[in-house]
Amino acid sequence: MKYLPLNEISEEMFLAHAVFGNDGRVLLNKGTRMTPAYLQRLERMEYTHLYVYESPDEEWDCTGPLSDKIRVEAIRVLRESLVRVVERKPLNEPLISFVIEGLLKDVLQQEERVFDIIDIETPDNYLFNHSLNVAVLSVLMGRQLRLDREELKEIALGAFLHDLGKAYIKAALKKLKALSAMDTVQIKQHAKRGFDILRTSFSLKVANIAYQHHEREDGSGYPLGLIGVDIPISSKIVATADSFDAMVSNRAYREPLWNDRALKELTAESPAKYNPAVIRALRQSIALYPVGSVVELTDGEQRVVVAASATRVILQNPKQLSDLLELPVTEFSRITKRVL
Ligand SMILES: [Fe+2]
Numbered sequence: 001m002k003y004l005p006l007n008e009i010s011e012e013m014f015l016a017h018a019v020f021g022n023d024g025r026v027l028l029n030k031g032t033r034m035t036p037a038y039l040q041r042l043e044r045m046e047y048t049h050l051y052v053y054e055s056p057d058e059e060w061d062c063t064g065p066l067s068d069k070i071r072v073e074a075i076r077v078l079r080e081s082l083v084r085v086v087e088r089k090p091l092n093e094p095l096i097s098f099v100i101e102g103l104l105k106d107v108l109q110q111e112e113r114v115f116d117i118i119d120i121e122t123p124d125n126y127l128f129n130h131s132l133n134v135a136v137l138s139v140l141m142g143r144q145l146r147l148d149r150e151e152l153k154e155i156a157l158g159a160f161l162h163d164l165g166k167a168y169i170k171a172a173l174k175k176l177k178a179l180s181a182m183d184t185v186q187i188k189q190h191a192k193r194g195f196d197i198l199r200t201s202f203s204l205k206v207a208n209i210a211y212q213h214h215e216r217e218d219g220s221g222y223p224l225g226l227i228g229v230d231i232p233i234s235s236k237i238v239a240t241a242d243s244f245d246a247m248v249s250n251r252a253y254r255e256p257l258w259n260d261r262a263l264k265e266l267t268a269e270s271p272a273k274y275n276p277a278v279i280r281a282l283r284q285s286i287a288l289y290p291v292g293s294v295v296e297l298t299d300g301e302q303r304v305v306v307a308a309s310a311t312r313v314i315l316q317n318p319k320q321l322s323d324l325l326e327l328p329v330t331e332f333s334r335i336t337k338r339v340l
Contacts, residue, residue: 158209
């Protein structure tokens with residue numbers, strides 16, 4: 001299994017995950033053999049990368065902490081919530097709460113599970129995937145910080161809905177290459193707008209997550225320029241997860257960073273911008289080398305990451321799939337670089 005750019009995917013390869021249309025229906029099933037027509041279709045949908053198997057017998061999984069069932073359901077609910085906001089209707093609080101319970105169950109049932117996959121995204125699904133990723137990552141981080149189930153649920157809700165204030169802002173909904181000064185001013189309003197939307201259906205703590213997810217420890221954030229002591233831990237977690245996911249995502253104006261680089265950059269900005277305990281929780285909640293990446297070892301050998309946690313990776317020999325090498329975190333220094 002590899003995470004490959006579309007132009008390197010050939011007709012002998014098989015999809016390692018299902019591809020969903022914008023309505024949430026499955027377009028291509030896991031295991032589908034790639035054809036030129038499928039590849040063209042995926043290119044038109046602006047996919048840049050996919051997870052693929054080179055043989056139909058490969059078994060390693062790239063689902064991540066969240067099952068496809070909850071992922072599809074959550075994206076459907078988020079899409080519907082955005083429409084409700086635009087139409088000035090109240091949010092469907094019981095439905096959102098139901099889907100967040102499913103997310104919590106998925107994410108928390110596996111003790112060792114971390115954020116271990118690279119996102120498959122398109123400009124069209126970016127906001128949805130991003131919201132979902134931030135929710136999953138925030139829950140994982142909250143667990144590391146030993147928050148209780150009730151707090152984790154509030155964090156998941158706030159993280160899932162943190163960008164809902166963007167519903168009114170056209171420029172914010174798609175990834176644009178360049179933003180005008182007007183766009184930037186409008187985008188900065190999304191935090192307060194998100195707060196106002198969430199406050200009508202959820203607790204103050206949940207609404208504050210949307211309000212405060214761009215605040216920074218040293219007061220350099222927006223909209224209020226709060227300093228660390230005035231920012232609740234739930235908002236700090238979501239702010240950090242939000243920054244991390246934005247850094248590792250494929251943005252129009254720059255290449256995505258690998259997980260290890262993004263973590264390094266965020267760590268360098270702690271304690272000035274990010275809380276050190278929250279950065280530690282982030283480190284424990286992500287795979288430095290996510291599943292599907294190809295890495296080079298000190299002896300020059302290239303291997304594919306087929307499973308990853310915060311403390312170990314399993315590396316497969318791409319030429320002989322049964323040849324697996326397990327590296328504990330203490331031996332991560334044997335990985336010299338990311339090849340793909
Ligand atoms: Fe935001």
